Amino acid sequence: MKTWIIPYVKLHYKGLVASIIIGLLALACGAALMFTSGYLISKSALRPENILMIYIPVVSVRAFGIFRAVFHYLSRLTSHDTILRVLANMRSRLYQTLEPQAAFIRSRFQTGRILGVLSDDIDHLQDLFIRTILPSITALGMYGIAIACLGWFDMVFASLMAIYLFFIVVFIPLFSLWSSRKRTALIKKGRYDQYHILTDGLLGIKDWMIAGKPDEFMKHDAEKDQSVAVVERRVKSEQRIRDFIMQLIIGAMVISMVCWSSSMVAEGNMHVTLIAAFVLVTLAIAEAFLPVSEALEQIPEYTESLSRLETLEETDQENVAAKSNISLPKTSDSVDIQLNHVAFHYPGFDKSILKDVSISIPQGKRLALLGKSGAGKSSIIQLICGSYAPTKGNVTLNGIDATAYGDSLFEIVSILNQRPHLFNTTIANNLRLGNQKATNQEIVEAAKKVQLHDYIMSLPKGYNTMMEESGQIFSGGQQQRVALARILLKGSPVVILDEPTVGLDPKTEADLLKTIFLTLDDKTVIWITHHLAGMQRMDEVVFLENGYIEMQGSHQELLITSQRYQDLYYLDVPPSIRKMVQV
Template sequence: MNFFKTFKHDTWVKPYIKQYKGLLITALLLGLLTSFCAAALMFTSGYTIDKAATHPINILLIYIPILMTRAFGIGRPVFKYLERLKSHNWVLRVTSDLRTRLYKTLESDASFFSEYHKTGDIMGLLSEDISHLQNLYLRTIFPTVISYLLTIIASIALGIFNPSFGFFVFLLLFIEVFLVPLFSVSIESARRSYQKSVKSDLYVQLTDNIMGVDDWVISGRKDDFKKLTSQNIQNLNQSKNKSKAFRRNRDFGLQLIFAAIVICFLIFTNLTMTNNQVQANFVSAVVLAIFPLSDTIIPVSQGFEEWPQYRDSIERLNTIKPIPNNLPKQVTLDPKDFESISVDNITFEYDSNSPILIKNFTQKIKKGEKLALLGPSGIGKTTILQLILGDLSPQQGQISINDLDISQIQENRENIFSVLNQKPFLFNTTLMNNVRLGNEHKSDAEVKKALERVGLKPLIESLPEKYDTIVGENGSRFSGGEQERIALARILLQDAPIVLLDEPTVGLDPITENDLLETFFDVLKDKTIIWVTHHLQGITHVDHVVFMNSDAIEMEGSPEKLYQTNKHFKDLYQMDQGY
């Protein structure tokens, strides 16, 4: 019931079974032929040995079984190899489609990633759930279908020869391929679910620990850091050991049942196939043919036992839904045609419990102007940037570029907007590759020119690998200010008319911050800039300042005018400058 309930509304497994059904059927048939060849090999070998012992009057009576033995001996590994090729080809196609689909699903709401998903959970999706679906096919679906087909075929074949014995063997095989697997599921279901939850917690803890390791070390709690996951790991190992013990005992029981089937065949063949010499030659052949089938039948219980974690993965993947695309008809705006941004009386809040409330916010930013948004943390400055980008939609009001609503240019917004935030991500590849991310069609000379404009040429030229220097994981090879300059070079290469700066100098020392701001506003002098900042360092570079508080705009105007007419602004500026 749980099996059918899981697949009733599934959209991550069933569609691909239908899509690649031809390849799936081929893999199953090859698996069936592999088992047939294994049984036939033992059958012809047993017959050949018995027949040779009776001194046949014609060598052909031995030669033909020998040829068949060789044929089945070759056929078994060949069919097994082809079955592996086809089944893995099928699985790799499906999992490739699944990974692509997962990426597209998560990419569609990448701006809200941290709101809807934990990083550790996504690691679990990628490393566990997709792999679980791969194992679902290879370790559960394929072996189960093949064993069921063998059980039906063998029972029917024996039933034709002797209905009572055929039915009796069917009951024993039914225990092997159905009852024991169901028993395994019932025993291991809770245990597997527990192991899954512990692993998920470990992924989340791993993410937190890696990102926060410096804080643990600085605080002098290295021992606590080492012990942080030890209890979870210990509990996981204990649970796994119990699973291993159960698996050993279950497989031993399955072997005993299979031994009972072999004994039944020995008794049956001796009672019914020893009336004459011709029949007696088939006794060992029939019994030996049973043994290879254990390799197909016994693993079914292992596949069933793992079903709970596969089910959990299927249900988990089915909860990942893309945000519906409710965008209006898209318009391609030429960056050269950009004239202004209009933010008209927008109101926005995440929910009634959120501390962020933007109410009746209005601004008009013309081409080439530089706007600074100031205010304490948590009042919605970054949220305004997200609204301007179109990642969020206001509950009231409108944001437009020229005469187009921001929602109308989302498909090609990278041509209009560049973004530089507090911690730009640098990939563990060369400087050239990191900068070229801004525009992959730019030449090496243009990439180097961008790096020169942001002031990195002397540093890069001094490095042994120069422009082919690997930046390290998350840019660790370079300082915070240098990382921002590399990201700025990306923006220059992207060459969008609007640049959004989200506190890019936070955490830097005053001298580095001042030098970096000088560079920003120098190389971006022909761009329209909206700069979110928390203090007044470098404020003279902008044309217009908007100082926000938790209720509304407290003051706004040019820095020069505010300094002359607004005592609060003047006090803040002087305090920030150290006067």
């Protein structure tokens, strides 16, 4: 609340206050319209001798009717304009929180959770302002005004009406909030589970079909939908009971108003024409308070949304230990990376992934990180990128802690991962992602270096050819070459290769590796891989096991000194394959 609501209330308080004031004017005009209408009906029923005697009420009805619509429109316009500005700021802040974590976002958060935050939580905060904060404050303001006006006639009766309205405006909404809190939280959790099921289903639809169990997936999805629907029906049932009780209270208010106004007329303290006026205005005011209960019922959902947003931000802040946000010049061509006695375990887990790892990576060095799944290869990369801070030891770039760089780190580090994303735009725009200021000639030169230029020129529109969704016009190896061209255009001195050849056939893999190492000749290359093909191109090979460095040295040194490495190499790259791919 303090970080995601109050700052934006302070920033946009003028628009919020204006919306509340205009909303009060709209309610006041609505109440005045009903009051004047009741008076006009009663006065007309007495058959006045001259039409001029009801001329002012007729004009007033028209005026209040027009102004009610005008103020209602202005209130909506002001509130929505202000809230949309608030949401724009919130979305910018959310993307600024997620952007530094983009490289490893899927390792930190479930895809369904991110989808829920982007599509659901921010929208709930919009409802927090439009459906809860503004209506509640407006209703409370109208509550005070109505009781004050009635107190001008009779303080005792005003106190009775204050009690009636207290139940509608305060007691029932708070009781409804208390009774529905758990169920609302269950609905929110159920919707998030549905997002997880949706993303699992979309991402794994082929596997479901191949396994021959699509019906099981649909059944599981239907069961989750049904469980959420059951809770929603219970909440709806409670809402109907609540609304019925509130209508009974409004009925009691109307009866009380009829009795009081009749007694006032009998005592000669009020004209008979005001009975209908007071009764109708009671209905108008009471109806304005009914949405408050529904508004407060949504508070648990808002709380859950705020909690998730704050968790995302806390994760980002935990991973940025120093707030200096140091920025290196883009022309920097030398980065010295040092890992000194590093130990690390992921937050929330006791098992140490790394226990005592020391690696020196001066500028221009080519380092291969080997090891079985879970050995800590990706963890080292995350530490170098400042995504996490080590539990012990330190990771530095040019003597500065990696976590201190913040967003600036990716000015000097590029990552070529297993599945680079190609956007549904032109080939030129996809290449220009590495450098927005790159000229057409620079794009062509980068494409030539990665051996894509000839293929691109064979396409109907050359570099202006649309990629189509996920780069369907390119093969797996060609998609990696596009990503490599981006890196060349970016010009960062450090390049991390996160198993970029996974899924490629041996010949394509060898060709791609040859292109990578030729084009990155002057770069620091850190290569994560499970395969030993191409190790002779590396300056140093580091084999991780059980949190420690099990083997370390050049490819030739390890072939001579380590029987285990020699066995692994000949097993992974037999002579027939080495001869075919020439690695």
